[in-house]
Amino acid sequence: MRHLSRLAAPALLALAVCPASAQDASLRVGGSTTALPIISTCAAHFMEKVGTWDKADPSLGKEQVVVYVTGGGSGFGVKGLMNGTIDLGMVSRDLKESEVKTLNQPVTHVFARDAVAIATSAASPLSRAKPGFTTAELAGIFSGQMAVFSHVDAKLPAKAMVLLTRDASGGVTEIFQERVMKKQRLSAGRLQFPSTAALIKKLETNDAAIAFVSAGAVGQDPQLRTYAVDGVTPTQENIVNGKYSLNRPMLIVSKPNPPRRVQLFMDYVMGDCQATVKDMGFVPVRTALDKP
Amino acid sequence: MAATAQSAPRDDTHTGIVGLAPMEGAALADTLFRRATLAALCASVALLALIVGFIVWESRVPPAAGLSIADFLFFERWDPSGEPPQFGIGHAWAATLFVVGLAVAMATPLAIVIAIFISEIAPPAARAVAEPTLQLLAGIPAVVYGFVGYATLVPFFERWLPTGETILIASIVLALMVLPFIAASAAEAFSLVAGDLRHAALALGVSRWRAFSRITLRKAAPGVTAGVILGMGRGLGETLAVLMLAGNSPIFPDGLFSRGQPLTALIATDLGESAVHSERYYALFSAGLLLMLTVIAINIVVMHVKRRFIGAGRD
Numbered sequence: 001m002r003h004l005s006r007l008a009a010p011a012l013l014a015l016a017v018c019p020a021s022a023q024d025a026s027l028r029v030g031g032s033t034t035a036l037p038i039i040s041t042c043a044a045h046f047m048e049k050v051g052t053w054d055k056a057d058p059s060l061g062k063e064q065v066v067v068y069v070t071g072g073g074s075g076f077g078v079k080g081l082m083n084g085t086i087d088l089g090m091v092s093r094d095l096k097e098s099e100v101k102t103l104n105q106p107v108t109h110v111f112a113r114d115a116v117a118i119a120t121s122a123a124s125p126l127s128r129a130k131p132g133f134t135t136a137e138l139a140g141i142f143s144g145q146m147a148v149f150s151h152v153d154a155k156l157p158a159k160a161m162v163l164l165t166r167d168a169s170g171g172v173t174e175i176f177q178e179r180v181m182k183k184q185r186l187s188a189g190r191l192q193f194p195s196t197a198a199l200i201k202k203l204e205t206n207d208a209a210i211a212f213v214s215a216g217a218v219g220q221d222p223q224l225r226t227y228a229v230d231g232v233t234p235t236q237e238n239i240v241n242g243k244y245s246l247n248r249p250m251l252i253v254s255k256p257n258p259p260r261r262v263q264l265f266m267d268y269v270m271g272d273c274q275a276t277v278k279d280m281g282f283v284p285v286r287t288a289l290d291k292p
Numbered sequence: 293m294a295a296t297a298q299s300a301p302r303d304d305t306h307t308g309i310v311g312l313a314p315m316e317g318a319a320l321a322d323t324l325f326r327r328a329t330l331a332a333l334c335a336s337v338a339l340l341a342l343i344v345g346f347i348v349w350e351s352r353v354p355p356a357a358g359l360s361i362a363d364f365l366f367f368e369r370w371d372p373s374g375e376p377p378q379f380g381i382g383h384a385w386a387a388t389l390f391v392v393g394l395a396v397a398m399a400t401p402l403a404i405v406i407a408i409f410i411s412e413i414a415p416p417a418a419r420a421v422a423e424p425t426l427q428l429l430a431g432i433p434a435v436v437y438g439f440v441g442y443a444t445l446v447p448f449f450e451r452w453l454p455t456g457e458t459i460l461i462a463s464i465v466l467a468l469m470v471l472p473f474i475a476a477s478a479a480e481a482f483s484l485v486a487g488d489l490r491h492a493a494l495a496l497g498v499s500r501w502r503a504f505s506r507i508t509l510r511k512a513a514p515g516v517t518a519g520v521i522l523g524m525g526r527g528l529g530e531t532l533a534v535l536m537l538a539g540n541s542p543i544f545p546d547g548l549f550s551r552g553q554p555l556t557a558l559i560a561t562d563l564g565e566s567a568v569h570s571e572r573y574y575a576l577f578s579a580g581l582l583l584m585l586t587v588i589a590i591n592i593v594v595m596h597v598k599r600r601f602i603g604a605g606r607d
Contacts, residue, residue: 162455173373185371188369188371190542
């Protein structure tokens, strides 16, 4: 979806820009399609909750709050911000130095983390044998070079492991390829799932399966267990402070000195919206809001 | 009496005048209706042409620089997010042919037996149940077949295999999906065989089986073949069930218990992630083009066979 949404972006933007010129009270947000579902849900809640701008801040006019959220990819989140197409950019990676320079000290907030957990069913042979994996082991397993359990640990049976992955549209695949596989290729024998939910269902029922999957989605599922990577367990703390390496930040970015309306929405994303972040299977950055 | 006699012609002229107006109205409605149906036909044909044109326009064979046609079609792996990216669709062709071939091979004998029952053996009451049942089977959405297979066959086979998702299971479910099409075509072909031939045979004291196998089956063979080819065409285009049941693994299938990713599943899985006019996008559109050409070719063969069959039936 990440790239196809480029098709949709101009059409949506045309929609977004027209009313925006009529009344300047609307906000335009665009960028990463990984962040899109979170931010568009937050935007809907925000519009519902606030209603008119004067209720959020009495200094503002009595116009209806309208937030348009479009995809376009992380690159568009930065470019659109530069050329003024959007007021807020969604970016699911760190900003490049050149981008920070062009935007001239942008206001950036990490509002969520997208992390990859290595998971199996609780009854998997690996569950008893291994507390975690090294990056090299993971590359061996997911490239298909270590195809049976005994390749991972000699005590385990010589039974084939089943590799589960999201299809290419999952952001986790990008992180995993970049941080773990590097130049190696994912095994062609992997099963690809169209949704994380379908993958987890399979993982719960197949004890021979191993998967890398969005950390937020595995959560507290008692039928599954997650593994440490290079000795670091994927706890929320380790993910947020960056010790757990298989993760990327999700940013919301504005130009320096954002207008009041932009600031209000950013505050909302960093505040009440954190519950939505968690609901959508991502890792919220605010621990205090962990318990609703 | 006189009054009624007088009023009668007046009534006639009256109805005549009134009758004229509806006739003009009817002519207008006729013209409008004719134009509207023509417009609808033109629009749908144009739409079809645009779709085909768009797929041809967006395809590049081979899709990437430095990739030969043979590599694209047969030898290269599919790994668009690897480094460097690879765009071979051979594994998907192999999976498609494997799954569809196996499905048709499983469905055809069963379909012919069903067709024989419907057209030759079934009493009218049984026929009245069997025919609509077949039509209902044909109308069940693919996702339901896929889901039922996923919930029953996959766990069942997982008792023995690492994963239940295999070429075999995809073929079994696809066989159920194409069965109604083959059976309906075959039953139609059998019932189209001229009755006098069969009656003459039966009158000569030939057994029912002999009359069927020597006359009906031979006469109907092209029609049955058309049904089989039609079923193949349906199977080639099927996406959802094979995506769910074959494992969606971009691997070259090497046996019944291997996983695979048929062409339709490959396109459905990867298109969403392809940047417009990227090599991956061209590769997927080219895969779609090849699939479309195959299905069109199959339909042309079906039409040809049917025409010959109907021609032969009239002799």
